[in-house]
Every structure is written in C-alpha cells, then in structure tokens.
Amino acid sequence: xxxxxxxxxxxxxxxVTGGGTGIGRATARAFAAGGDEVLVVGRxxxxxxxxxxxxxxxRTLTADxxxxxxxxxxxxxxxxxxxxxxxxxxxxAAVLPEPAGSLTPGSVRTQVETNLxxxxxxxxxxxxxxxxxxxTVVCVGTAAVLGRRAFPGLSVYGATKAAMDFLVRTWxxxxxxxxxxxxxxxxxETDTGxxxxxxxxxxxxxxxxxEAAARTPSGRVGRPEDVxxxxxxxxRPEAGYASGxxxxxxxxxxxx
Ligand SMILES: NC(=O)c1ccc[n+]([C@@H]2O[C@H](COP(=O)([O-])OP(=O)(O)OC[C@H]3O[C@@H](n4cnc5c(N)ncnc54)[C@H](OP(=O)(O)O)[C@@H]3O)[C@@H](O)[C@H]2O)c1
Numbered sequence: 618x619x620x621x622x623x624x625x626x627x628x629x630x631x632x633v634t635g636g637g638t639g640i641g642r643a644t645a646r647a648f649a650a651g652g653d654e655v656l657v658v659g660r661x662x663x664x665x666x667x668x669x670x671x672x673x674x675x676r677t678l679t680a681d682x683x684x685x686x687x688x689x690x691x692x693x694x695x696x697x698x699x700x701x702x703x704x705x706x707x708x709x710a711a712v713l714p715e716p717a718g719s720l721t722p723g724s725v726r727t728q729v730e731t732n733l734x735x736x737x738x739x740x741x742x743x744x745x746x747x748x749x750x751x752x753t754v755v756c757v758g759t760a761a762v763l764g765r766r767a768f769p770g771l772s773v774y775g776a777t778k779a780a781m782d783f784l785v786r787t788w789x790x791x792x793x794x795x796x797x798x799x800x801x802x803x804x805x806e807t808d809t810g811x812x813x814x815x816x817x818x819x820x821x822x823x824x825x826x827x828e829a830a831a832r833t834p835s836g837r838v839g840r841p842e843d844v845x846x847x848x849x850x851x852x853r854p855e856a857g858y859a860s861g862x863x864x865x866x867x868x869x870x871x872x873x
Contacts, residue, residue, distance in 0.1 A: 629653045629750070630699045631852070632691060634682055634739070635709030636675075637664030639809030640757060640848075643841035644706060647849045649674040656695045658682065659709065682709055682735040683727075688742035695746070702746035704852040707736040707781070708757040712815055714770045725773050732777035740788065748795035753852045754788060756781045757844075760803040760867035782863050789861030798860040800851045805829070805867025807839035835868030 631648045635641040636657025645655045645668055655675045659665050665677035678694045680687050695702050711731040713724040740754055747754065758778045761768050768775030781801065788799035806829035812822040826838050847866050850856060865871050 628699065629703035630695055630701050631655045631704040631706065632658065632695045632702060632743070633706045633708055634658045634691075634735070636668055636677075637661050638668075638814075639811060640804065640807060640841045640844045641706070641708040642668045643845035644708065644848045645669075645675055646672050647842070647845045648704070648852075651849065653703075654699060656691070658691055682739065683730040687735065688738040691739060692742045692746060695743075701750045702743050703750045703752045704755065705740065705743050705747060705752065706755045706757065706848060706852075707739070708848075709735070710757070710774075710777075712771070712774050712811060714815065715773070716770060717772050720773065728773045728777055732774065733780050736781065736784070740784075744792065744795065744797070747792075747797045751796040752798075754785075754792075754797065754799045755848050755852055756785050756799070756801040756863075757848070758782050758785075758801050758803045758863060760805040760865045760871040763803055763863070763865055763871045766871075785863055786861045793860065798857065800856075800859055800861075801863035802844060802847050802851065803863050803865045803867065803871070804844045805833065805839055805865070805870045807841060807844055809841050829870070832873065833868040833870040834873060837868065839866065839868065 631653045633641050633645045633655060636645040637659035645657045648655045649672045656678055657665050657668050657675060658678045658680050660681050662679045669675040669677050680690055711728045713728055715724055758781045762775050762779045785799045785801040830837050844866050847864055851859060
C-alpha cells in the first residue's frame with residue numbers, strides 16, 4: 618500500500634460496485650462532485666466510461682465481482698492511486714424473477730453469488746484498507762424486504778437482500794473495533810432502467826411504475842439521485858454515530 622501525501626489525505630477513495638448504471642452511477646458522480654476519488658466497478662466498460670465521462674475523479678474497473686480473484690483486483694485497483702479505501706458501496710445486484718416452484722440453478726447461483734457472496738469477499742479483502750482509513754461499508758438493499766414482508770416471484774433476490782441487512786448489523790458490531798462502520802440504504806421503486814435490463818417491455822415498466830407510485834405515500838417512484846444522496850450522507854464523517862442501521866429511501870412505501 619502506498620502512502621498518500623498530506624495534500625491529498627482529505628481526498629477520500631470510494632469504491633462503488635455496479636457504478637455503470639442507475640443508482641451506482643448517480644452515487645459515483647455524487648461522491649466525485651464532493652471531491653472524492655471514486656472507483657466504479659462493473660462488467661461493461663462502455664457504461665462505466667459513460668459514468669466517468671466529464672466527472673473528474675471517477676476511475677473505472679471492468680470486472681465481474683463474482684470472479685474468484687475479483688475482490689483482490691478491486692481492492693488493488695482502489696488503493697493503487699491513494700493507498701486507501703474510505704467507503705465501500707455494495708450496490709451491484711442481479712435481479713432475476715422466477716416463481717419458487719420453478720427456480721433454475723443458474724439464476725439462483727447468479728443472484729446469490731452477485732448479491733451475497735461477492736459483497737462478503739469484497740468486504741473481507743477491503744477490511745485492512747477500510748480499517749486504516751476509519752472507513753464505512755454501505756450496503757444497498759431493498760425496502761421490499763423491510764419488516765415482515767414477502768416478495769413473491771423474487772424469493773432468491775429478496776433473500777439475498779434480507780441477508781445483506783443482516784450483514785450490516787453484524788459487520789457494525791464485528792468491525793467496530795477496527796474503526797469501520799456499516800450502514801444500509803433500502804431503496805423503494807426507483808426509475809433506473811433496471812426493468813429494461815430485466816427484459817420488461819416499455820408498457821410493463823410504465824404499468825409497474827404507475828402501480829408503485831399509487832401505493833407510495835410520496836406519490837411517485839424514486840430517482841437514482843434520491844438514493845445516492847443518502848448513500849453519500851451516510852458515508853460522511855458527520856454521520857459517524859450511525860452504524861448497523863438501514864435507512865429506507867422509498868417515499869414511505871414500506872410503512873403502508
Ligand atoms: N431500481 C430499483 O427499483 C431498486 C429498488 C430497490 C433496490 N434496488 C437496488 O439498488 C441497487 C442498484 O440497482 P439499480 O436499479 O441501479 O440497477 P442497475 O442499474 O441494473 O445496476 C446494477 C449494476 O450492477 C452491475 N452488475 C451486475 N452484476 C454484476 C457483476 N457480476 N459484476 C459487476 N457488476 C455487476 C451492473 O452492471 P454490468 O451489467 O455492466 O456488470 C449494473 O451496473 C441494486 O442493489 C438493487 O438491488 C433497486
């Protein structure tokens with residue numbers, strides 16, 4: 618690990634998985650706008666480059682976070698410039714709807730590996746750098762699994778996200794002696810293009826979003842920036858008394 622000079626010591630290094638699109642893109646740009654150096658990670662070089670274009674401080678790493686060497690590659694790329702990791706945002710996810718009675722092994726594995734195993738191993742690899750920086754892990758879950766809720770058609774995705782909330786609580790306790798905080802953000806329905814990437818038609822997306830807006834007290838679905846705002850704030854030193862908690866950013870949908 619290289620040593621940073623005193624002039625760049627205040628400049629934090631932030632890692633955002635899934636930073637090529639949606640909430641990850643908005644989050645990367647928001648951190649960079651605040652003066653942080655951001656490494657965005659994803660499998661698609663083109664979308665990562667779009668995130669970085671015109672946003673000083675955003676670097677890209679094309680990587681599949683489920684690959685066996687991914688955690689070490691991500692950490693090495695993050696510390697390459699500054700020697701540090703201050704914030705690790707687990708945002709990348711696979712969402713593959715399937716009824717419980719006809720789950721396919723491939724989709725189950727993809728969701729568990731992307732949404733649960735990859736964050737476990739990436740956090741493990743980043744602990745020394747996070748500890749040195751007094752850093753924060755931010756997990757992006759979903760408001761759909763808050764409380765005693767079911768998630769029909771998305772049992773595996775929901776299970777991985779519920780597990781992530783558990784990791785937030787457990788990491789907050791386990792990693793506190795190392796000076797590391799863990800927090801979660803649970804978005805509600807957010808207009809990110811995720812529906813298109815799940816193969817839904819424009820009509821299906823419009824119908825789905827209209828239904829979501831109608832059952833949301835705020836009367837609308839979220840924008841990626843609505844969620845990014847909270848991720849950035851929770852990772853600030855001023856938020857240092859928050860740990861082990863998951864903040865719903867869902868227009869109130871999870872309390873009705
Ligand atoms: N949108 C919503 O309504 C909503 C609601 C609740 C929670 N969330 C959560 O918010 C987070 C962001 O969602 P989003 O809506 O912004 O979705 P998105 O735009 O589809 O973002 C997911 C990102 O993850 C990346 N990714 C997927 N698998 C990967 C892998 N194996 N390795 C590296 N990167 C991978 C994708 O990029 P590549 O395909 O290029 O790798 C993509 O950029 C997710 O955790 C999601 O579960 C979203």
